[in-house]
Amino acid sequence: MVIFVYGIGVMLAGALMGRLTHYAVQLTPGLPGYLLIDQKWRPERDHGDSRPGTLNVLSVLAWRHRYGLSCMLVFAVVVGNSPTEGLFCALMYSWFLVTLAWTDYYTLLLPDRITLPFLLFGVIAQLTAAGHMTISPSSCLLGALYGGGGLLMLDRLYERVRGHVGIGGGDIKLMAGLGAWLGWQALPALCCGASLTGLTWYALAAPSSRKIAFGPCLALAGWLGYLRV
Secondary structure: OHHHHHHHHHHHHHHHHHHHHHHHHHOOOOOOHHHHOOOOOOOOEOOOOOOEOHHHHHHHHHHHOHHHHHHHHHHHHHHHHOOHHHHHHHHHHHHHHHHHHHHHHHHOOOOHHHHHHHHHHHHHHHHOOOOOOOOOHHHHHHHHHHHHHHHHHHHHHHHHHHOOOOOOHHHHHHHHHHHHHHOHHHHHHHHHHHHHHHHHHHHHOOHHHOOOOOHHHHHHHHHHHHHHO
16 A cells, blocks of 8 residues: 555655756757647657557657656655655656756757756755755755866866867756756766766767767766665
8 A cells, every 4th residue: 555655646746846847948049839828749650560569659658658657767766765754855856857857868958947946956955964964054055166276177177278168167067966966976976977878878879970069978877876875
């Protein structure tokens, strides 16, 4: 009975927050046209069969509900690994990262309306000890300062050497937010994890689409780092 209630709760929360993710992505400039008009895909039919294949139907359903399914997945993991007293903060942390990852993946943008509340919520959660992590106020504030400031300095250095910006302002603000949530001690592991994820993605991407979004890499590394604490 407990597992059933747990599953229903995760599904409802994931579906609800998935709709919020959908609206957040839809409001981002530069969204591809097929997402902006919410194009509906039809499953391909098997040869000689008038009914759509099961795999095609499942693929279409997964595509249409990708935001909700993403939230359900991360919420299920978080609920199973977080104490009750810090569960709300853990769920909100996960939702912000899911939304930012999808937004940056589609648009190569991390809008201020999501990154700045993520940063502010992280500072409030840690300074008030609302989360399950034990982080001192100084570690939280230094994490935001070192995370955002370090990436900003790296971007300025890259711009001076190469003549153009290499890191977006959204990535810098996301890094500051992750530093506020995780503390400055987690920044080296976070940078290494995000960089390795980005390099792997770049190596596996097709040569014609080698321009990748770094936001999902930071989001994945930050989410895994939060679960380890």
